[in-house]
Amino acid sequence: MSRLIVVSNRVGPIGDAARAGGLAVALVEALKSSGGIWFGWTGDVIEEADTRLKLESAGPLTLATIDLSADDFDAYYNGFANRSLWPLFHFRTGLVQYDRDNFAGYSRVNAAFAKALLPLVQQDDLIWVHDYHFLLFAEELRKLGCTRPIGHFLHIPFPPRELLTTLPNHEELVKALFAFDILGFQTEHDRDRFFDYVRMEVGGSILGDKARCFNRTVTARAFPIGIDAGTFANFASTDDGQKQFASMRDMLRGRRQIIGVDRLDYTKGLPERFNAFERMLEDHEEHRGEVSLLQVAPPSRTDVSEYQDLRLELEGMAGHINGRFAEFNWTPIRYLNRSFARQALAGLYRASHVGLVTPLRDGMNLVAKEYVAAQDPEDPGVLVLSRFAGAAKQLTDAVIVNPYDVQGMADAMNVALTMPLDERKDRYTKLMKVISEEDIGHWRTSYLEALSSVEHAGVTGGSLHGDQNGAVA
The missing domain is CATH 3.40.50.2000 (Glycogen Phosphorylase B;)
Structure with missing residues (x-):
């Protein structure tokens, strides 16, 4: 050899x-x-x-x-x-x-x-x-x-x-x-x-x-x-994964959560994502007070001006949306500039009803695959995925969106949040088959x-x- x-x-x-x-x-x-x-x-x-x-x-x-x-x-x-x-x-x-x-x-x-x-x-x-x-x-x-x-x-x-x-x-x-x-x-x-x-x-x-x-x-x-689909699926059952899952579900108190996990980079479409979430709250009053967006965005290349500008832009957007829609017991966007261990992320993914992966352009994007792998087969969440991520060529049973279309992304989030259990399970089964076979x-x-x-x-x-x-x- x-x-x-x-x-x-x-x-x-x-x-x-x-x-x-x-x-x-x-x-x-x-x-x-x-x-x-x-x-x-x-x-x-x-x-x-x-x-x-x-x-x-x-x-x-x-x-x-x-x-x-x-x-x-x-x-x-x-x-x-x-x-x-x-x-x-x-x-x-x-x-x-x-x-x-x-x-x-x-x-x-x-x-x-x-x-x-x-x-x-x-x-x-x-x-x-x-x-x-x-x-x-x-x-x-x-x-x-x-x-x-x-x-x-x-x-x-x-x-x-x-x-x-x-x-x-x-x-x-x-x-x-x-x-x-x-x-x-x-x-x-x-x-x-x-x-x-x-x-x-x-x-x-x-x-x-x-x-x-x-x-x-x-x-x-x-x-x-x-990804190593089997290992990542098991991460949700580790002590750290279960701790994050239980903590998040306790905090949500029956509400639902959309999650995005991306390195803080201008390729990831984060401003467009925040705009789409705001549009969804405008169009669907029933989601106000009931659905939040958790955006995890660890900083990168902090000495590059474009990345500094992006961080300031997102902080301003999150503040604007929260100021516009927040209630005393509900915050629309929780925006975290920090990283999590992969076991903890698996718990966060499983606690989230929608995985939002909407880069403007990406070679593959393994977060999309990790989100699917972490789901509970009996009650899986829904993956909303940019057509411009390489993963979209394999994960065709996700809800595919154009990240430049703010209204389309808002509509897709609503579709994902209201999708019947049978359809969610069917999509999950097909996605998991691809992720497991092409690991x-x-x-x-x-x-x-x-x-x-x-x-x-x-x-x-x-x-x-x-x-x-x-x-x-």
């Missing part, structure tokens, strides 16, 4: 992966089963560049990390990754900031990380690179002579050609993707947008799941990520089988016709 090397911006945790989330669980299980290395950034920012590896043994796997200098962190992470790629790949071109120095820093960090990893790569290794932070990583490894199979999985959406071409160095980025052997996307729509760029922008060709361009060929497929283990296994097949076919280096070293043409 080939050893696995996982590359991601952040590494770990290992000992408490289940608490951290589904991705950590999946990667830890893959690494434990094959043995291997998890490589990435320590999370520490230092004054001067220092790419010396820090190695830590954790049973059959090794954690390998390096620090980032303050300049590299600003250019690579805060700059190009999160001010250029993140908004662009979420279709928010108006928020994209492009700076050549930031792209130079992004390129420099990809190259430095590749150079640091190379001495650890053995002749039978598979390399699995994750997300938008490392789009140039395989190309940098190929320049150093690495011929091992290298796969990439993009956790966020892939943008349409018309948007991607607004980035000055779009062709350079896409060419670098052809140094990978496998490109994994959340949905077929994402994969097809990549194919469209290859055909229409750079004159490449598509045959089945393979794209040919720049004298290289890459396999591109959809691998929708899942995190299925995602991990199907991707690694595809990557391993590259080695078995003797085709590596991001090219079917490259030189024997797999170097970039």
Whole structure:
């Protein structure tokens, strides 16, 4: 069995992966089963560049990390990754900031990380690179002579050609993707947008799941990520889950609750969600005093002005709606800027009659799947899901909404709140079947089988016709 090397911006945790989330669980299980290395950034920012590896043994796997200098962190992470790629790949071109120095820093960090990893790569290794932070990583490894199979999985959406071409160095980025052997996307729509760029922008060709361009060929497929549905369902029965469930039901006193759980980010559609909840209260007086919205929104990227502005906007909106509709014993919106352990979240989900997952654009959105998994099969809540979340391609029995349509979302919340039990149970059963069959283990296994097949076919280096070293043409 080939050893696995996982590359991601952040590494770990290992000992408490289940608490951290589904991705950590999946990667830890893959690494434990094959043995291997998890490589990435320590999370520490230092004054001067220092790419010396820090190695830590954790049973059959090794954690390998390096620090980032303050300049590299600003250019690579805060700059190009999160001010250029993140908004662009979420279709928010108006928020994209492009700076050549930031792209130079992004390129420099990809190259430095590749150079640091190379001495650890053995002749039978598979390399699995994750997300938008490392789009140039395989190309940098190929320049150093690495011929091992290298796969990439993009956790966020892939943008349409018309948007991607607004980035000055779009062709350079896409060419670098052809140094990978496998490109994994959340949905077929994402994969097809990549194919469209290859055909229409750079004159490449598509045959089945393979794209040919720049004298290289890459396999591109959809691998929708899942959750460990059984484990998450059991979280609701843990001590912490039951405590949160009982506490919430006691507080509601027979009233009903809609819940939203999202990182505080402009891609999540939170202002639109608050507007829709206000519209529902305007249109349906029967829900006033009887239905509340619990919005959990842990802060992120607090040093970025767009995120600071969003937090102020939401605080103002919650205050306005509460001031308009609140009663002495009922608050319409409870808005919490904090995180919860996943066991506690499972209890909150089960205590909530509606799960509101309405991003403006999302690669997958695992909250939608977690909400369903946490429900009581005998009295399940209803998932209201944005059509622009990758999860909507699988979870077709949710109540699907357009997050830009405030009135439509308000109507959907009312439909969910008034849905008969038989229909709720039927939708839950169908959703749970999908979530259980296409879970995190299925995602991990199907991707690694595809990557391993590259080695078995003797085709590596991001090219079917490259030189024997797999170097970039």
